[in-house]
Amino acid sequence: MPVGGADGTVRIGLLGRGIGSSLTPIMHEAEGRRLGLAYRYDLIDFDRLGLDDFDLGAVLETARDLGYRGLNVTYPFKQAIIPLLDSLAPEAAAIGAVNTVVLGNGTRVGQNTDCWGFAQSVRKGLGAVPIDHVVQIGAGGAGAAVAHALVQLGARRIDIIDADVGKAEALARKVEDTRGTLAQGLAPSHLDEVIERAVGVVNATPVGMEKYPGTPIDPGLLRRRQWVADIIYFPRETELLRRAQALGCRVLPGGGMAIYQAVRAFHLFSGVEPDAAEMGRTFAAHA
Secondary structure (H helix, E strand, O other): OOOOOOOOOEEEEEEEOOOOOOOHHHHHHHHHHHOOOOEEEEEEEHHHHOOOHHHHHHHHHHHHHOOOOEEEEOOOOOOOOHHHOOEEOHHHHHHOOOOEEEEEOOEEEEEOOHHHHHHHHHHHHOOOOOOOEEEEEOOOHHHHHHHHHHHHHOOOEEEEEOOOHHHHHHHHHHHHHHHOOEEEEEOHHHHHHHHOOOOEEEEOOOOOOOOOOOOOOOHHHOOOOOEEEEOOOOOOOOHHHHHHHHHOOEEEOOHHHHHHHHHHHHHHHHOOOOOHHHHHHHHHHHO
C-alpha cells in the first residue's frame, strides 16, 4: 500500500540546480493520478530559490518535517547528499551515488535508480549494439551509475575521462572490482588515443544541458561506426547527439534513462508498481 503524509498525499520533491525543464514531476504526477493516488511532486531548484550547496542538509530536514515521502536528487548533489543520510541500499553503496532518497519512519535511505534506468534505456533504445569497449565522459554521481550499468550490460573495457583525474581513477577502480571489467581513469588529454578504438561513447556530464550548452568532446573525434549516448534530456536533443547523428552514428538520448529511473523511483516512493509504458507516453507527450 502507498505510504503518504498525514492527509494521505504521497509528496515527493526533486533536489538540484537548473531543473526547471525536468519532466520527472509530470511523469510521476500523471502516473499517480492514473493509479488513483494523491500524488504531488515539487521542484526544489537551488538556483531558483537562491540556495547554497551547504543548504542541502537543511532542505533535507525540512522535507522530512513537511512529510515528504521521498526525494529525487540530481546534479550536483548525487554524492554530496550521502553523508546526510542514515543508510544506503546495497546498489547505491556500491555505486557511491544517490539519486533517490526514501523518507519514512524517521530514516533517510539512499537508493540509486539511475544505474538500472540507463541499462534499461540502452536495452530498449539501442538493442544489441557492440559494447565491449566504451569511452565514458564524466565520473561524477551520474557517471558512477552509468559506469556500473555498462558493466552490467557486458562492457569489457571502459575508459573514463574526467578533468578530475583522481575521481576518474577512483571510479575505474570501483568498476574493476565488480565483474573484472578493465577500466581506467584518464585526463581529457588522452581522449584522442582511446576514442578511436571504442565502439561506444557516453556523455555522463552536464555539458549539453540548457544551463551548460556545448559539447563535452570535439564531435569531430567520433566515427560513423560508433554509437553515442547522452544522459541529458533537456534539451531533448543535445548538440553532441545532433552532431553524432549527422555523422551517421546511432544515438541514444537521455529520455529513456529519465523514464526508467522514474519508474523504479515511483515504486520506492509509493509502494505501487507503475506502468513504464504509460510513464513513457507521458514523457513523449511533453518532450
